[in-house]
Amino acid sequence: MDPVIETKGLTHVYIDADNNQVTALGGIEMQIEPGEFVAIIGANGSGKSTLARHFNALLLPTEGNVRVHGLDTLEEDNLWKIRQNTGMVFQNPDNQIVAAVVEEDVAFGPENIGVPAEELKQRVEDALRAVDMLEYREHAPHLLSGGQKQRVAIAGTLALGSDCIVLDEPTAMLDPKGRKEILNTMRKLNKEQHITVVYITHFMTEAMQADRVIVMSEGKIAFQGTPKEVFSRVDELETLGLEAPLAAKFAFELRKSGAKIPDGIITNEELADALSSR
Amino acid sequence: MLDITLGQYYPGNSFIHRLDPRTKILTTLLLIVAVFLANTAIGYGALCAMVLFIIAVSGLPFMLVLKSVKPLLFIIVLTLALHALMGQGEHVLWQWKFIKVTEEGLRLGVQMAMRLILLLMISSILTFTTSPIVLTDGIEALLRPFRVIGVPAHELAMMMTIALRFIPTLMEETDRIIKAQTARGADFDSGNLLVKAKNMLPILVPLFISAFRRADDLAIAMEARCYRGGEGRTRMHQLAYRAGDVMAFVFAFVMIGLLAFLRWGLL
Numbered sequence: 001m002d003p004v005i006e007t008k009g010l011t012h013v014y015i016d017a018d019n020n021q022v023t024a025l026g027g028i029e030m031q032i033e034p035g036e037f038v039a040i041i042g043a044n045g046s047g048k049s050t051l052a053r054h055f056n057a058l059l060l061p062t063e064g065n066v067r068v069h070g071l072d073t074l075e076e077d078n079l080w081k082i083r084q085n086t087g088m089v090f091q092n093p094d095n096q097i098v099a100a101v102v103e104e105d106v107a108f109g110p111e112n113i114g115v116p117a118e119e120l121k122q123r124v125e126d127a128l129r130a131v132d133m134l135e136y137r138e139h140a141p142h143l144l145s146g147g148q149k150q151r152v153a154i155a156g157t158l159a160l161g162s163d164c165i166v167l168d169e170p171t172a173m174l175d176p177k178g179r180k181e182i183l184n185t186m187r188k189l190n191k192e193q194h195i196t197v198v199y200i201t202h203f204m205t206e207a208m209q210a211d212r213v214i215v216m217s218e219g220k221i222a223f224q225g226t227p228k229e230v231f232s233r234v235d236e237l238e239t240l241g242l243e244a245p246l247a248a249k250f251a252f253e254l255r256k257s258g259a260k261i262p263d264g265i266i267t268n269e270e271l272a273d274a275l276s277s278r
Numbered sequence: 279m280l281d282i283t284l285g286q287y288y289p290g291n292s293f294i295h296r297l298d299p300r301t302k303i304l305t306t307l308l309l310i311v312a313v314f315l316a317n318t319a320i321g322y323g324a325l326c327a328m329v330l331f332i333i334a335v336s337g338l339p340f341m342l343v344l345k346s347v348k349p350l351l352f353i354i355v356l357t358l359a360l361h362a363l364m365g366q367g368e369h370v371l372w373q374w375k376f377i378k379v380t381e382e383g384l385r386l387g388v389q390m391a392m393r394l395i396l397l398l399m400i401s402s403i404l405t406f407t408t409s410p411i412v413l414t415d416g417i418e419a420l421l422r423p424f425r426v427i428g429v430p431a432h433e434l435a436m437m438m439t440i441a442l443r444f445i446p447t448l449m450e451e452t453d454r455i456i457k458a459q460t461a462r463g464a465d466f467d468s469g470n471l472l473v474k475a476k477n478m479l480p481i482l483v484p485l486f487i488s489a490f491r492r493a494d495d496l497a498i499a500m501e502a503r504c505y506r507g508g509e510g511r512t513r514m515h516q517l518a519y520r521a522g523d524v525m526a527f528v529f530a531f532v533m534i535g536l537l538a539f540l541r542w543g544l545l
């Protein structure tokens with residue numbers, strides 16, 4: 001099958017306020033396969049948001065190209081198809097809800113592409129049920145919790161018919177409960193509805209739940225792999241300004257001091273097992 | 279927590295609540311015409327009876343509707359007083375030096391006051407029985423035919439929708455900023471108007487910065503969700519006229535007919 005998202009030599013140069021060129025992305029090569037749950041991590045300013053916006057044709061490559069479901073984002077005719085296929089969820093839950101009633105907001109996307117009323121109602125209902133927000137359909141968004149607002153935003157992309165959802169630090173402004181809600185919702189959508197998920201986060205515990213982790217640094221992919229592979233590279237993460245999960249750091253330090261601890265320990269459970277089996 | 283109810287919607291499920299918003303807007307306009315036609319005591323009596331009848335059908339508390347007159351009470355009293363005291367006419371009821379109250383002047387004053395009260399009550403019934411969101415839909419639908427002469431119906435409705443969505447958020451934020459500034463010793467209550475206005479600056483500046491940031495974010499989020507203006511857009515909730523709407527229109531036209539008859543007789 002074709003990759004859902006494929007970038008070739010993707011380069012993005014911003015012109016900042018002082019007319020300087022800022023290279024935010026420098027030749028990114030990546031592929032995201034259907035049904036994958038990919039986490040993207042990286043220090044502030046490493047280019048994660050810029051990359052995410054290319055997946056939705058909100059930004060266009062300065063050089064190279066991006067294909068979404070095989071459609072080149074540089075071709076104007078593909079624009080609406082691409083934006084339907086990949087939904088976006090942003091960081092600030094307040095600033096992406098358009099309407100003053102939950103269900104009206106979820107309907108906003110499909111209304112824009114001209115879905116007829118009957119089908120629209122069905123889509124909105126299905127989308128709200130999928131994120132477990134159906135009972136709030138007639139609520140005012142400003143009275144919802146952060147996690148609930150983000151779930152409404154996720155429902156908005158589902159109602160649009162997206163089979164790939166790109167989330168740019170969706171949990172950065174949420175409390176721990178809200179964070180859990182969002183991650184669980186996305187994992188459920190990934191498992192049950194085979195939605196491809198691109199999940200940008202600065203919480204390593206969230207990235208650990210992904211199928212694959214991509215580490216960004218200064219507009220490039222520093223390295224990538226399974227959470228096990230990525231998070232056992234404690235040293236390298238640290239030089240990129242990222243902190244490995246506590247268990248991985250602990251195992252790493254123990255190994256450095258000569259203890260016989262197997263590679264690839266990233267969770268507390270794995271660490272406990274390794275320690276107790278000695 | 280701030281509890282912000284926008285407009286003055288009074289939720290309910292009455293016949294009036296369930297009318298199509300377009301019907302409510304148009305019949306309100308028709309009834310306003312009827313008010314301007316009234317020029318006899320019987321006419322005003324009929325209009326008062328009509329307002330009472332509508333309030334009864336709508337299930338709104340009478341006092342609630344009456345209170346909508348309050349903001350303009352001063353102007354109503356002033357209108358009444360000016361007409362009564364400055365009136366011309368033969369039948370002097372009361373006189374003190376150069377001030378005289380004539381029957382004609384008093385009658386005109388009462389008429390004007392009645393007119394204002396009726397207008398306020400009729401239009402407030404519209405906003406009491408229609409949520410701002412539905413009202414926006416109604417306004418958009420009614421303005422749509424005027425797009426050919428350049429009225430940006432969809433854009434106006436979108437603006438109202440976004441305003442309705444963000445006013446509560448911005449109010450909460452204002453509240454938060456005020457609390458934060460107060461905690462740092464800012465004083466918003468004392469001083470003359472100029473001092474007060476100056477003291478508001480530390481609230482307004484962060485509020486504006488955040489509002490622009492929000493506008494930026496929202497524009498991108500809307501684009502990501504395929505927003506491209508009103509062209510080709512459908513709506514989940516479609517407006518539809520029902521039997522009740524026909525009845526409301528008939529009622530409004532009967533009122534206009536009655537008031538026109540009372541004014542001009544059978545032409």
Ligand SMILES: Nc1ncnc2c1ncn2[C@@H]1O[C@H](COP(=O)(O)OP(=O)(O)O)[C@@H](O)[C@H]1O
Pocket residue numbers: 014015016017022023024042043044045046047048049050051
């Ligand atoms: N609109 C912009 N104009 C100029 N430079 C920008 C703009 N947006 C982002 N940048 C720069 O691009 C780089 C990557 O930013 P971003 O993609 O937001 O990173 P991240 O999301 O990983 O924090 C940063 O150096 C940032 O300063």
Ligand SMILES: [Mg+2]
Pocket residue numbers: 048049050168169
């Ligand atoms: Mg970012």
